[in-house]
Amino acid sequence: MTETIQRQSRVRASELIGRGWLNTGGKQVSLEDLRGKIVILDFWTFCCINCLHVLDELRPLEEKYDDILVTVGVHSPKFEHEADPEALAAAVERYEIEHPVLDDPELVTWQAYSARAWPTLVVIDPEGYIAASLSGEGHVAGMTSLVEELVAEHEAKGTLNRGDGPYVPPEPVSRTLRFPGKAVPITRELGGSDEGYLVADTGHHRILQLGADLETVLRSWGTGEKGYRDGDADTAQFNEPQGVTILPEELAQKIGYDVVVADTVNHRLRGINTTTGAVTTLAGNGIQRLLDAERTRSETVVGSLGTEPLNVSLSSPWDVLWSETVGAVVIAMAGTHQVFSFDPATGELAVYSGTGLEGLTDGGPDEAWYAQSSGLAEDAAGDIWIADSETSALRVLRTGQNASAPEVQTLIGEGLFDFGFRDGDPGQARLQHPLGVTALPDGSVLVADTYNGAIRRYKGEHTAADGTTVAAAVSTVARGLKEPSDVFLDADGKTLLVVETNAHQLVRISVPEKYLTVDEGATQTQRPSTPVTAGEFGLTVSFSAPTGQKLDDRWGDPTQLQVSSTPPELITEGAGTTEGLNRTLQLDPEITEGVLHITARAAACDGAEGEEIPMHAACHLYQQDWGIPVVLAEGGETALQLDLRGVK
Structure with a gap:
């Protein structure tokens, strides 16, 4: 409709x-x-x-x-x-x-x-x-x-003016790579070659095998023009692919492809057979997934989506990782702020962790909130590290402890609007929109700290050679890079290979014996604050179902409002999740400023007003998230009116 x-x-x-x-x-x-x-x-x-x-x-x-x-x-x-x-x-x-x-x-x-x-x-x-x-x-x-x-x-x-607009296209630039996104080292023979790296040449809409010199293109898959088409290496098309992962050889022989690609803008997973060059679609119907719109409100948020993955909608898969512990491809599903899994052997696609709500909340699969999960890596213990970009966070899924129901834990990061460039205590350290992560043999983790132009290192609490306990710490390995989006240890174990996206290259960096420590401070997103009055504060979100749909009230109120704040003390009463789109809050007069975090949801199904919703009607879940900076001041607003989906 x-x-x-x-x-x-x-x-x-x-x-x-x-x-x-x-x-x-x-x-x-x-x-x-x-x-x-x-x-x-x-x-x-x-x-x-x-x-x-x-x-x-x-x-x-x-x-x-x-x-x-x-x-x-x-x-x-x-x-x-x-x-x-x-x-x-x-x-x-x-x-x-x-x-x-x-x-x-x-x-x-x-x-x-x-x-x-x-x-x-x-x-x-x-x-x-x-x-x-x-x-x-x-x-x-x-x-x-x-x-x-x-x-x-x-x-x-007679007030319409037809003709050209003010757009002037820029001059084209010829490059070997164009805004590369992710890369992986080739660790086994792929189609007769074990040399170099697989690279998502994102801006050219193709996948490359790049030689050890980081310049020679040995093979490529995709025409170089954005689009969607399965076929051989020369005729297949991708649309801004990002993550790539290599499958175990034994599994690849059974299923007929070696490599899985996160074809981001096509909202699909693609497979590459590096021997024949064939590119096939593994999962995704090409229709962007909109936060569980395909499920009824009575179903669980996480769990299996079935074994017909070509019929399931995905949303901007940003990275993929073959996990030995999970026994599946783990997917950073950036568009719905979740982590998915895909079993190549059975075709089962599942929501592995995350409610689909955007934010920074730790816990089990049906409790966790992510914010544009963008980078994945597995460590020796089987845990999966995540670069959670919109919260500028480094997080870890403890899959090594419980692969079927992993708990997510935040090591660095404070929230959606907190970022900076600060080393030291992980609780005080800050990143800025990281996109990549890798686990090192010594147990530490490197982060491609994209918007800080840096590579950062997290080292958890550990025992030193002299037997003393060393506290967890964050340090800086390299800086001055142009939007690094991925990083991993090269085959020699002594150098790092960085995907430097805005420099259109892969670059090697020596691992220093001592890591540079910096502190350029923490900050918050500086958007204009709304003056509000302390004490009783009204919150209303309006929603109008589109023509041809009606609110789905078969199981009670089909609307929901979730409210929290930073700092949490700002709201003394009224925080939490309740049915309905109206809420009365109490704001603490002792708190001078903060951010109101509001998530509104409404469920509607195809049908006419005054008639019952048909049993098999298509239903739709509408959701909008707001983070609204506020400053408490006399004479400020006493209520806030928002529009779900912006319909006036």
Whole structure:
């Protein structure tokens, strides 16, 4: 069913103000320049997987209405690194963004449009008035209907201007690698060769076998053009593949492929037979998974999804790892903030750990919260280490203790909005959006600390040679790198191999005898804070089921609100999870500032109002997460109104 987006009352759109523009040939763009066009403002930040989903959702809409629709990406950074203009320019190139982008590092335009979450979409009509405002992803069908409505209205009024928009494509650059994502050393013979490394050449949409010199391409799989197609090495297509893993030889002989690829933007797992060159699809139907939308609310969050993996939706698998302990391929499912598993022998796909809620919560499989899980590694004890990027965290799944129900534990990291560059005590140490991790033979763990441009080392508490106990500590191995996204120990055991994404290369780094220790401090995401009044504080989230759907009240209230805060002491009453989308909180007057973490959910099924929902009706779970910085002040807001899916 198509979402119906209700039109807003006529409010004039604010001017677009920022540091500069990309994809315009160096020209500034004003709303006056866009008069006569339908404009979509896409408030995004390049760390955010949901924002990347929206970029892909908008592409068909932009192509269909290229003569009357202009998308403007308003880049409003979350992390400090994302405010770097060079990093933003690299992200615009990497994600092949083909519309103008406004660099808004001070969040001036973000504030002017009252954006509260990434991503936020604002539609402006040809006369310069705001037509709709939406948060989250999954709105393309409703937006298509809105665009068609606006076209008809303004064509009739004579206010629609057809023709080219302000987008100017950049000059193409030829490179061997283009924004490589992940790599693994070739540890056994693959199709007659055991030389070098398998590399996800992400920006070229292909998988390479790179020689020991890190420059010679020995073999490749994929045409080099983004797309989706199974076939031989020269005709198959990928779309921004990230993780790769090599399967055990005995298993590979039984199932007919050696390598598993996380084909990220295709939302699929792919297999490569390195002897024949054949590329096949192993799991995923190509439809993005939207947080358990395929399950009823009575089912458990974790567990088996069956043995027909081609019928199951995935969401941006970012890394894959063959785990001897689990006996399956473990998947960092970044798009739903979970960890999945896939058994190549049986085809069973399962949610291995994580509720699908975004955050930093430790515990068992049905308790854990992740935030864009992006890197995986297994240590000698069988435990799986995770780079949890959006919480800037290093976490470990204790699979070696209980592979069937592992507990996740956070070693470094504080929350969604806390990051920095600090070594020392792991409880005080800080990372910034890490994407890769590897376990070393000495029991320590290296992290590709992507947005700090560094390789960091975590060493747990251990006994020194003299018998004394050494406390756990974090140190820095190397820095000055351009967005390192993966790291592992080379075959000689003396050097590290780093995937330096924004330098378009793999690079070797000597492992120093002593590790550099730095402390550049911890920080929090600096978004404008909402002034609120201490004491009683109201919270309301509105939700309207799309046309053709109705709230699924067969098992009680189909809506749910989960509220917490940083620090936890900010909310003295009203935190926790309850049914309904209204809540009264009590805010502690002794706390001067903090962040309200709000997750709203609603379940709706296909059907008409006033009629019973058919037994086999398709049902849908809608969810939106907000992290809203607040400052307690006299005269501040006494209530907060939010919109689930942004329908006004």
